[in-house]
Amino acid sequence: MNLILTNNGSYPRIGETPELQVLRRTIAQWERKEKADEDLREAERVMVRAAIREQVEAGLDVVTDGQIGWYDPVSHLAGRLEGVKINGLLRFFDTNFYFRQPVVKGTIRWRSPQLAEAFRFASTVSSKPVKAVMTGPYTMARFSIVEEEKYRSLPALVEAMSEALAEEVGALAAGGAEFIQIDEPAIVKYPNDLPILKTALDRLVSRKGKARLGLMTYFGDATPLWEPLQALPVDLLGVDFTYSPKLVDRIEGGGASKPLTLGLVDGRNTRLEGEAELIRPLERMLPKLPADGNQLGPSCGLEYLPRDRAFQKLQNMARLSAGLRGQKRGGAK
Amino acid sequence: MSREKLQKLGIDLPLFPTTTVGSFPKPENLMQARGKFARGVLTAAELEKLEREATEFWIRTQEQIGIDVLVDGEQYRGDMVAYFAEHVKGFQVSGLVRSYGNRYYHKPIVVSEIDWSRPVTVSWWQFAQSLTAKPVKGMLTGPYTVMDWSFNEYYPDRKATCFALARGIRVEVEALIEAGAKIIQIDEPAVSVRPEELPIAIEAMHMVTDGLPAYFITHICYGAFENIYPGMLETPVENFDLEMSNSNLDLLELFKRHPFTKDISFGVVDVHSHLLEDLDTVKKRLKEAAAVIPPEAIWVDPDCGLKTRSVDEAIGKMRLVVEAARSLR
Numbered sequence: 001m002n003l004i005l006t007n008n009g010s011y012p013r014i015g016e017t018p019e020l021q022v023l024r025r026t027i028a029q030w031e032r033k034e035k036a037d038e039d040l041r042e043a044e045r046v047m048v049r050a051a052i053r054e055q056v057e058a059g060l061d062v063v064t065d066g067q068i069g070w071y072d073p074v075s076h077l078a079g080r081l082e083g084v085k086i087n088g089l090l091r092f093f094d095t096n097f098y099f100r101q102p103v104v105k106g107t108i109r110w111r112s113p114q115l116a117e118a119f120r121f122a123s124t125v126s127s128k129p130v131k132a133v134m135t136g137p138y139t140m141a142r143f144s145i146v147e148e149e150k151y152r153s154l155p156a157l158v159e160a161m162s163e164a165l166a167e168e169v170g171a172l173a174a175g176g177a178e179f180i181q182i183d184e185p186a187i188v189k190y191p192n193d194l195p196i197l198k199t200a201l202d203r204l205v206s207r208k209g210k211a212r213l214g215l216m217t218y219f220g221d222a223t224p225l226w227e228p229l230q231a232l233p234v235d236l237l238g239v240d241f242t243y244s245p246k247l248v249d250r251i252e253g254g255g256a257s258k259p260l261t262l263g264l265v266d267g268r269n270t271r272l273e274g275e276a277e278l279i280r281p282l283e284r285m286l287p288k289l290p291a292d293g294n295q296l297g298p299s300c301g302l303e304y305l306p307r308d309r310a311f312q313k314l315q316n317m318a319r320l321s322a323g324l325r326g327q328k329r330g331g332a333k
Numbered sequence: 334m335s336r337e338k339l340q341k342l343g344i345d346l347p348l349f350p351t352t353t354v355g356s357f358p359k360p361e362n363l364m365q366a367r368g369k370f371a372r373g374v375l376t377a378a379e380l381e382k383l384e385r386e387a388t389e390f391w392i393r394t395q396e397q398i399g400i401d402v403l404v405d406g407e408q409y410r411g412d413m414v415a416y417f418a419e420h421v422k423g424f425q426v427s428g429l430v431r432s433y434g435n436r437y438y439h440k441p442i443v444v445s446e447i448d449w450s451r452p453v454t455v456s457w458w459q460f461a462q463s464l465t466a467k468p469v470k471g472m473l474t475g476p477y478t479v480m481d482w483s484f485n486e487y488y489p490d491r492k493a494t495c496f497a498l499a500r501g502i503r504v505e506v507e508a509l510i511e512a513g514a515k516i517i518q519i520d521e522p523a524v525s526v527r528p529e530e531l532p533i534a535i536e537a538m539h540m541v542t543d544g545l546p547a548y549f550i551t552h553i554c555y556g557a558f559e560n561i562y563p564g565m566l567e568t569p570v571e572n573f574d575l576e577m578s579n580s581n582l583d584l585l586e587l588f589k590r591h592p593f594t595k596d597i598s599f600g601v602v603d604v605h606s607h608l609l610e611d612l613d614t615v616k617k618r619l620k621e622a623a624a625v626i627p628p629e630a631i632w633v634d635p636d637c638g639l640k641t642r643s644v645d646e647a648i649g650k651m652r653l654v655v656e657a658a659r660s661l662r
Contacts, residue, residue, distance in 0.1 A: 014429050014437055027435040071434060088605070089433055091556075094526045096440065096482055098433035270427065270442050271486040306428030306440070 002292050003282075003325050004061045005318055008216055008238065008263060009133045009183065009301030010073075011051040011066030012310050020307065023047045023068070044069045045121060052126045054311050059318025060297075062131050062179060065122035067301065072099035073135045073183065074143050081164050082109035087145060093185060093219040095268070095304055102144040104151050110164035113171035120175055131179040132172045133301075136215075137161035137200045138193065139186040155196050162200035166207045173209035181214045181238070181261070185300075188220030188243075194228050205233050212293070214238055214261055218300040223247045230257045240299040241281065242266045248281045255288035263299035265317050270309045272316045279320055286324075296321060335571035335596050336629060339548050342515040344468055349619070349633050349658040350401040352598060354552055354574060355472050355518065356638030357391045357406035358647055367411075384409040385460065392464040394648060399655045402516060402632075403469045405461035407640070413474045413520060414482040415439050421501060422448035427484065442484040443494055449501025452508035459512055471509035471517040475551065476502050476541065477534035481523035492533050499540035510547050518550040518574065524565070525556025531564050538568050550574050550598060554637050558584055563591040574598035576636035578618060579605060585625045593626050600636030601657060602650045607642070609649045615657040623661070633658040 013023050026043035029035040051066030070076040072092070079086040083106035089098040115134060122130045141157040151157040172180055182204060187197050205213055214236030215229075222229060222239045223246050229237060238261030239247060251260075262285070264278050282296070296317065302310040339346060359367070366383045369375035391406035410416040418424035418441030425444045429437040454473065462469045476498035480491055488494040502519070509517055519541060524534045542549050552574035553565070562584075565573070573593075577584060577600040601618045602610055622631055633654050639647040 012429075012431075014431065016428050024435055024437065031435075091526065096430075096432060100433075269486070270484040303431055306430055308428055 002294070003286070003321065004293070004295045005059060005314075005321065006062040006131060006179075006261070006295045006297040007055050007060055007064045007066075007302065007314065008131075008181065008261060008267075008295075008297045008299075009064060009067060010070070010303035011055065011064065011068070011301075012303055012305065012307040013047050013051070013066065013068050015050075015307040020047075020050065048118070048122055049125050052122060052128075052130075054307075055314060056126065056128050058311055058314035059322075060128060060314060062129050062295070063122075063126055064131050064133050065118050067133060067303070069118055072097075073301075074140060075100040075102060077114055077135060077165065077168070078102035078140050078144065078161075080111060080114050081161075082111055083107045083148065084144075090143070095219070097304065099143070102140065104144050104146045104148050104157065106148055108151070108160040108164055110167040113168060115168055116171040116175045119172055119177055123176065129178050131181055132177045133181045133183060133216075134165065134168060134172075136182040136184040136197075136204075137165045138197045139184050140165070142186040142190070154193070155199070158196050158200050159203075162203040166203045169204045169211075169213070170207035170209075173207065173211045177211050179214065179236075180208060180211045181216050181236075182234070183216045183218075185217060185219045188217050188222055188225065191225040191228075194225065194232075198232055201233050212236060214295075216261060216263075218263060218267075219243060221247075223250060226250055235259070236261050236293065236295065238295075239263055242268065242299045248284055251288055252284040253288075256290070259290045259293035259295070260285075261295040261297060263297060265296075265298045265313050267298035267300040267302050267313075268304050270305060272312060273320070275320060278317065279324060282321065282324055335548060338571060339516075342546065342548060344515055344548070346401055348628060348662045349631055351655050351658045352400060352402040352470070352632055352634045353395070353404055353651060353654075354598075354600075354604075354634055354636070354638045355404050355407055355470075355520070356410070356640035357404075357408070358640050358642055358644050359408055360387055360390070360644060363387050363408060381409070388457070388461055389464055392461055392469075395651070396465055396467065398648065398651050399659070400651060401467065403461070403465060403467050404472060405457055405469060407472065407638075409457060412438055413522075414479050415441055417453060417474060417479060418483065420451075420453040422450075423487070423497075424483070440482065440484060443487045445487055447497045447501045449504045452505050454505065455508045455512050458509055458514055462513065468516055469514070470550070471506070471514040471547075473502060473505060473517065473519045475519045475521035475524075475534070476537040477530070478521050478523040481526065491530070495533055495537050496540065499537035503541045503545075506541055506545060506547070510545060514547065516548045516550065518552060519570070520552040521568075522552065522554045522556070524553055525558055525561050528557075528560040528564075531561050535565075535568050538570065542569050548572070552598070552637075559587060562587050563594075566594050570595070572596040572598055572632065574600075574632075574634065576600045577622070578603045578610075579636050582618060582621055585621060588625050593630075596630045596632065597622075597626055598632040598634045599626075601633055602635045602653055604635050604637045604639055604642060604650065607646060609646070610653060612653060612656055612660075615653045616660055619657050619661055
């Protein structure tokens with residue numbers, strides 16, 4: 001059985017050395033108009049290279065661009081849509097991180113690709129395949145303030161958001177993205193909205209081309225909605241096991257109908273996982289999963305951790321799972 | 334009503350007492366000095382001299398404006414959690430973590446048993462109180478919030494971490510009382526984030542305050558209050574300091590449905606706007622508060638700490654608070 005080691009989203013964009021603080025410095029200078037747009041882009045590229053280098057060095061099979069250019073998981077995409085303005089800060093779920101809230105003021109229209117260029121650059125500087133990660137239309141809609149009358153109902157707003165984001169998926173697929181991950185953390189808070197999410201995902205799937213489209217959930221327990229989650233039209237299903245401890249039993253008992261993105265590495269706490277948290281659950285679940293395509297990675301983006309710990313977490317994951325991966329591949333340890 | 338408790342503590346306050354939430358902006362020379370200290374080109378003693386000067390400036394300023402219950406202004410603190418983590422055994426300061434946009438902070442890590450045997454804030458409180466005859470609040474961050482804003486590598490879970498911190502913060506509270514503090518504010522801005530953990534936060538506050546002779550305030554801001562109200566009223570404090578203006582006084586609707594049973598420090602100016610509200614707007618907010626909450630239970634202050642404003646803006650906002658309160662006495 002193959003187990004793909006991945007990052008599942010962001011990677012810290014700052015470190016403790018002056019070299020690793022170039023983006024913070026450049027943004028501050030850019031805000032004071034001391035640096036040009038191109039300086040900002042170059043600082044982002046420096047940090048994307050650093051993020052990818054560290055992910056590869058840690059032993060990942062599939063990396064991300066670290067979402068280095070994202071202001072936050074919500075406004076980065078929503079703020080570029082026609083009809084949407086960006087408002088004040090709101091706490092992102094139960095993290096210590098804040099995002100800017102979108103305000104829907106008019107008809108939502110997609111303008112141009114926002115992620116394809118970042119994906120292209122990351123692919124050119126990475127020796128490993130790059131996973132494109134984007135926040136999904138349901139979560140984006142859930143976090144939006146609606147002022148436009150025709151989007152007063154959530155399904156209508158999600159539909160409009162999904163039409164716009166389907167264009168992003170299409171652009172990524174056309175750019176050669178092999179893995180596209182749609183983050184929908186909000187769905188585990190509102191399980192009754194699964195039909196709305198399904199309709200939205202249908203629209204994204206229709207544009208994915210040859211890419212494998214994954215759904216990632218986090219910051220909530222996926223166990224109560226495990227059956228309907230598996231019925232969603234995606235190639236991979238991602239779960240945050242730090243919030244879903246009982247799901248290990250459930251999967252050990254009943255398996256899973258599609259490959260999983262196993263978020264077993266706690267992306268929210270610095271303590272390094274031991275075999276009990278990482279290897280024992282894998283040993284119980286892997287035999288019950290589809291043979292190929294399962295991913296092992298952090299429970300969420302890694303930006304909630306300081307840089308050194310994010311790296312150590314990935315390295316630790318690779319080290320602990322090496323035996324398991326070798327054993328499964330070779331048939332004997 | 335908690336007037337009686339204040340009187341027993343020897344504190345007599347006018348109707349609509351005025352106060353502030355805790356932090357004030359640091360003057361430019363102090364900001365530069367903090368940078369130099371971090372780079373190792375300024376000694377701790379040199380930095381402290383400037384911190385004391387800035388503290389004295391803010392005490393004088395509050396007196397001059399006519400604030401009734403003062404704060405030391407937290408000129409010696411970086412942020413509300415890391416400051417304590419830097420001074421309490423059991424914490425390690427981590428690398429930088431992003432809080433939003435281009436803002437980063439050092440999120441502490443609990444790496445061993447919390448040992449709060451030495452008070453952290455008492456000498457600063459004593460210094461501030463020595464400069465004025467008006468009461469100065471003791472200012473602490475609550476156990477639930479310190480837990481929520483720290484990584485944990487030592488305790489088995491969030492509850493155990495929170496309670497260990499509560500035991501430590503009680504030591505700090507006892508030391509402040511011993512030093513003479515009669516009003517102590519214990520901030521819990523994180524408390525509304527996980528409503529299911531409200532009982533943990535309340536139990537922790539019992540561990541901190543039960544049986545101690547002080548008037549306790551807790552400040553909560555930027556949360557989904559509808560998820561924790563009215564349950565939060567069970568928190569064993571006399572006064573809730575709440576951000577009201579930033580949310581257009583929405584909470585008053587909640588208070589109409591479930592009466593607010595404690596004293597309130599009612600935020601009448603928005604601290605995240607550079608603009609100074611006009612006096613009529615601020616008075617209107619206060620009148621609306623007094624229509625829902627008994628006037629003798631209302632204190633008046635800004636929504637939150639003023640440290641993100643300029644010195645002039647902070648002073649302007651405080652003047653508004655005082656003028657509005659005085660006009661309605």
